[in-house]
Amino acid sequence: MIAFTMIGTNDLKKAAAFYDALIGEMGGKRAVDLGDAILYAGADGGPLFAITEPADGKAATVGNGTMIALAAPDDASIDRWHAKAVSLGAENMGDPGARERGPLKFYAAYFRDPDGNKLNFFRLH
Helix, strand or coil: CEEEEEEECCCHHHHHHHHHHHHHHCCCEEEEECCCEEEEECCCCCCEEEEECCCCCCCCECCECCEEEEECCCHHHHHHHHHHHHHCCCEEEEEEEEEEECCEEEEEEEEECCCCCEEEEEEEC
16 A cells, blocks of 8 residues: 655765665665655565655654655546545645656645645556
């Protein structure tokens, strides 16, 4: 169900050195370097793990820069699931749609749950 998890950092270079070594030891490696974020893939091809500088420019704190992405089998499911989340009280943080970021092409929709946690529904294209 999980596509990737992301945590924030205030020092991407230091965090990258740490995770390069740690995830390398686990059999994984960098999958994509976006400049302000790095995604790692495990040897088993399972969910990705990412580190990032917060997009809002504020300091990373527990939760700021953190987002959980829930894998979806198709774009229609993302449309449906996002509408359901909003109907249940989630705050819309980004309508469903095709997106590109660096070499990544994906379809996603973003929301904050009633506690303010940021999640998205995600499918690589």
